[in-house]
Amino acid sequence: MRAQFVLSEIGVGLRRNLTMTFAVIVSVGLSLALFGGSLLMSDQVNQMKGYWYDKVNVSIFLCNKSDAESDPNCAKGAVTTEQKNQIKADLGKMPVVDKVAYESQDQAYKHYKEQFGDSPLASSLTPDQMQESYRIKLKDPEKYQVIASAFNGRAGVQSVQDQKGILDNLFTLLGYLNWAARGVMFVMLVVALLLIVNTVRVSAFSRRRETGIMRLVGASGFYIQAPFIMEAAVAGLIGGTIACSFLVLGQYFVIDNGVALSQKLQLINFVGWDAVLTKLPLILAASFLMPALAAFFALRKYLKV
Known part of the structure; x- marks a missing residue:
């Protein structure tokens, strides 16, 4: 009731x-x-x-001939084979690094054409204007500063970029x-x-x-x-x-x-x-x-x- x-x-x-x-x-x-x-x-x-974050890479861009003429970070000239080998060897010794992939100028040019082929700038670029780079997969994406502090300012290195910062x-x-x-x-x-x-x-x-x-x-x-x-x-x-x-x-x-x-x-x-x-x-x-x-x-x- x-x-x-x-x-x-x-x-x-x-x-x-x-x-x-x-x-x-x-x-x-x-x-x-x-x-x-x-x-x-x-x-x-x-x-x-x-x-x-599991897919981001840290990229070490290397100096080319154009950078040597215009970029203060490349005042010592384009990267040499010896410098590239030393960078790769140093990366292999770092415990924070999971994988390292090298991208040549031709590969960088090909990837650029695939992504920005319709851009007016694409028709004026040549492979020798592209930068060689090392694409680094870190075990912990938060450890970017370890790579940046080790390679920023080194001879042959134009810049170190972290894709995580964009994300x-x-x-x-x-x-x-x-x-x-x-x-x-x-x-x-x-x-x-x-x-x-x-x-x-x-x-x-x-x-x-x-x-x-x-x-x-x-x-x-x-x-x-x-x-x-x-x-x-x-x-x-x-x-x-x-x-x-x-x-x-x-x-x-x-x-x-x-x-x-x-x-x-x-x-x-x-x-x-x-x-x-x-x-x-x-x-x-x-x-x-x-x-x-x-x-x-x-x-x-x-x-x-």
Whole structure:
């Protein structure tokens, strides 16, 4: 009987404050969708780091004849065979080095033509203008400075470049975007909580006569508060379900099918369904508990029981 009464009061409360309930559902849904999206973005960045950091190389570019005339780092002239052999030997002795690959001027020219063949500059380049280089795979990509300090400024070396630095800039940008999304999410959560508190206040005020009678007949505080708390929790749960739907639909229509980014951007290793599905219970739990707790504390102040 008591459960039936609580359920009936929940239905009455939701219908009585339909507009505010709708606002709560929308704000909770959008804020938790952003919350889930930010969690997935963090997973995506971490997955991309693991994928790309494993593939990045450190490149030691060697001086050619053109560099000897124009680059201060190559003031001692183009690299000699002896210098190249010494660089390779030194790399082989370094414990941080996993693999070393040599790229000749002809190979560099071929790779450039493959990647930038349509560029106007490509037609004016010749193989002797390209730089020889050593492509180094490190056991730990974080150890770039070991290579840089050992070879920067050495005779025959034009520069030492770390591809990880380029990726770091990309991941930093993605990190900023993720924090921006979390900032918007936080603002929307605050708005949702304020709406929940206000909705509970209005609902409690509109039913003050009923709650007064219930107090007079000896109803417990929890029994009086339960319908209001459950109203907020149900509205939040509906919003959480909407948020979960956004994530599932986004994964299906944006990543896997429809836009199909996973097929169009094959260089990016997108997070899969396992990452999405693990976020759904967390979102549903938050959508239920957050409004319920907000309503509970609001009732302590606005509903004297």
